[in-house]
Amino acid sequence: MRDLREFIACCEQDGELKRVTAQVDWDLELSHIAKLNEEKGGPALLFENVKDYGSPVLTSACTTTNRLALIMGMPKETSLVEIMREWVKRTKTKVPPRFVDKAPCKENIDMGDKVNLFKFPVPKVYPKDGGRFFGTTAYCVTKSPKTGWVNLGTYRLQMLDERTLGTQFIKGKHADMMLKEYAELKKPMPVAAVIGGDPLLFVLGAARIPASESELDYAGAIRGFPLDVVKGETVDLPIPATAEIVVEGEVDPVAMLPEGPFGEYTGYYSGIGTTPRPFIKVKCVTYRNDPIFWLTTVGRAVTDTHMTMALSYGATLWQELEQMHVPGIKSVYCPPEGAGRFIAIISVKQMYPGHAAHVGTAAISTEMGAYGLKTVIVVDEDIDAWDLPRVLYALSFRFNPARAEFIKRGRSTPLDPSLPIDAREITSRIIMDATIPYEWKEKPIPIAPDAELTKKVQARWAELGL
Ligand SMILES: Cc1cc2nc3c(=O)[nH]c(=O)nc-3n(C[C@H](O)[C@H](O)[C@H](O)COP(=O)(O)O)c2cc1C
Ligand SMILES: [Mn+2]
Incomplete structure (x- = not known):
């Protein structure tokens, strides 16, 4: 699977996706439909008629193990634990990406004053949210100025104006660690916030891959072939070639703007009101024709984000224990x-x-x-x-x-x-x-029914009228 479009086609073929053609408002209505649909265990949704907009929004891609299996390229009946087992097996050897010259994500290029993030049908999710969040499935590509390590991290991104995205890089997250390195050098951090491409990249962006390892190499390992990446227009970063929307910009390590609040996957707001945080000054946006915007729902468990994290956190914990x-x-x-x-x-x-x-x-x-x-x-x-x-x-x-x-x-x-x-x-x-200690000489004796007698009794079942 190479991009979101292939995933959508695959879901549709398997009865795992519905197109919503009725007009739906990006302002709360869309997210509420998605959430209710997910609570009923419904299909992935492709909203094709979003009020004020001409391009679609995908939701509920990861809500069920069926669809997580499809993302992994496995049969849709595969259980979560089998998907994780496969993840652990496939990620033993990492496969780095390869650079290509031409990429669908460059079909449209908006530079400088032409940049307008409100061009995209970004939903507002909950009434008390501080605004519209461009980033729920978006992953930030950044690079360590010291070692060249490339990181992908899914962090929420709030639309503060046409050319500014508020960030929340929590302390110790890899983008935060890298931003501190840029601060020491007194330089802004180049970043690309990416929506789409191989859907696995969102799952990996939200996964807890160890520091100094690249999520791109994990994607190659899981797929079994190197991911195609392309250079940014204004940033020297590897960008997945089949991405739907790519926002290129810089984060000044010192400047701050009020960000939040945002209804989180814990079912609560993470704080009270807004907090001053670093932000992305956007320089360039590239996108495919008819770009697909992708939202993951948050809020009360269990829906989309929770399933994504159950897979990625479980698999990475298991993989590290193996390592x-x-x-x-x-x-x-x-x-x-x-x-x-x-x-x-x-x-x-x-x-x-x-x-x-x-x-x-x-x-x-x-x-x-x-x-x-x-x-x-x-x-x-x-x-x-x-x-x-x-x-x-x-x-x-x-x-x-x-x-x-x-x-x-x-x-x-x-x-x-x-x-x-x-x-x-x-x-x-x-x-x-919660184990029986290995070293106990006298272990509790488990009760086991007599095997012969059990067989005999089973043979009499009909006679017993049971
Ligand atoms: C929908 C969604 C929103 C998230 N928002 C944030 C966020 O705002 N800040 C953050 O630090 N982590 C956020 N996370 C969790 C990170 O994706 C996760 O911790 C991941 O490990 C970060 O990548 P890193 O380990 O490369 O830093 C979010 C995850 C999801 C699925
Ligand atoms: Mn990382």
Whole structure:
């Protein structure tokens, strides 16, 4: 799959997409239709008649495991855990992108005064949002001025005026780390905010890929071929050739403008009112003919963003545990109900005393775990990580709170509503070992029915009238 259009065609063929031809208002109406549709488990939507605009808006692309499987190029019935297993397998060897000269994303080029972000049908999502957010699926391409490492990160981008996008690069995110490097050099940071291209790039932009690694190389690895990229018009950055819309510009590391608020995937606003934050001064916009604008819904779980993150956070956690050579990992699951990021469940085949503790402490040391992850549950191999009733069984009958580990201080997300609004930089964590300790000589004896008698009884089922 090379672009959003191929994904749309693929969804349509599989009965996973509906075109909405009735006129819909970009101002709240569109997002509310998308959200309600997602809550009913509906298809991806392509809004073809957006009020005041002539180009379409795509929503709900990632809401179901069916469509996540299609994005991964797998059969649509594939389960989330199988999709993650495949991600882990395919990303063992990274495949860097290759530069091409011609690209569909250059079909239209608006420079300088011609730039007008209001040209695109950017929806307003919730009534209390500070404005229209150009970036929900947009990923920012940036480059480290020190090492040349290219990063893709999905960060919200607010339309502040025709040529300005407000940013929220949370501390320690890769664009924030790079912006600090530019600040040391007293230079603005070139950036390209991209919508579309291979849909996997949005998923990867939102994924917790370790620092110094490029999401573009992961995309190549998952696809099995290098991604086509093209140089920017005004920025020296690799831009996915099949992107729908590319916004090129610069971020001054010192200048700030009020940004926000925005209804987040936690179901809450991340702060109160606006906050001064860095912004992108847009120099150039390039786009395909009839560009497709792409929105992911946020707000109460579980809908589009939550499913995206359940896949990408689960897969990257699993992949890093493999990279750390933690043995015996059977499955990993980061429930979409926790937006894929606050709770992780890991199933392990224990092979030595302290193995479950090894898994738990390794998990919170990964790129994914060292950020907002608060609860890690480790279960034995007879329980699948996604089998929540069995996980609750393990928490009831195998878990002893005295074997929980508390970590008092860890990096947090300012989006976590469980922390006071002015103290969200640091969180605590808990590792819940819900396994039977490996080293116990006397282990609880599981009840097993008599096999012979079970067969006999089954044979009498009809006679028993059951
Ligand atoms: C819809 C959506 C909006 C997001 N908004 C932000 C944001 O405004 N700021 C931020 O730091 N992360 C945001 N994230 C999370 C990042 O995409 C995620 O942490 C990712 O790891 C960032 O890339 P990086 O690891 O290369 O920094 C958002 C994710 C999604 C799916
Ligand atoms: Mn990154």
